[in-house]
Amino acid sequence: MSSSARRSTGLLWGTFIAFFGLLSSLSIWLWTKFCLLFPRWSMRQNVFAADEYAYQIGFGDSLARVLDERLCSPPERGLLQALYATHPHSDDRVGRLQDLGASYSRYGY
Numbered sequence: 001m002s003s004s005a006r007r008s009t010g011l012l013w014g015t016f017i018a019f020f021g022l023l024s025s026l027s028i029w030l031w032t033k034f035c036l037l038f039p040r041w042s043m044r045q046n047v048f049a050a051d052e053y054a055y056q057i058g059f060g061d062s063l064a065r066v067l068d069e070r071l072c073s074p075p076e077r078g079l080l081q082a083l084y085a086t087h088p089h090s091d092d093r094v095g096r097l098q099d100l101g102a103s104y105s106r107y108g109y
Contacts, residue, residue: 037083041083060101
């Protein structure tokens with residue numbers, strides 16, 4: 001085999017290995033991002049469960065007030081930020097507390 005044929009074969013194998021490495025890295029990165037959705041969703045559900053417990057032991061109105069007055073922040077800007085958030089937005093938490101029966105309202109109704 002001539003030296004130019006060996007170089008061509010080596011270049012072909014090098015390109016194949018680089019492409020396979022890039023594809024593998026991209027696949028692992030995407031899989032990791034996808035798998036992070038489930039624990040984050042679970043974290044948000046646990047926060048709602050903790051809020052429900054707080055309501056059941058008599059702290060629903062106080063928790064709703066604190067969430068609304070002190071911890072209120074603008075909502076996440078995009079779908080991905082909302083999906084990867086570890087805590088639900090405070091407006092959603094106040095709404096769930098009100099659905100459970102908390103009488104707190106920002107406007108005093």
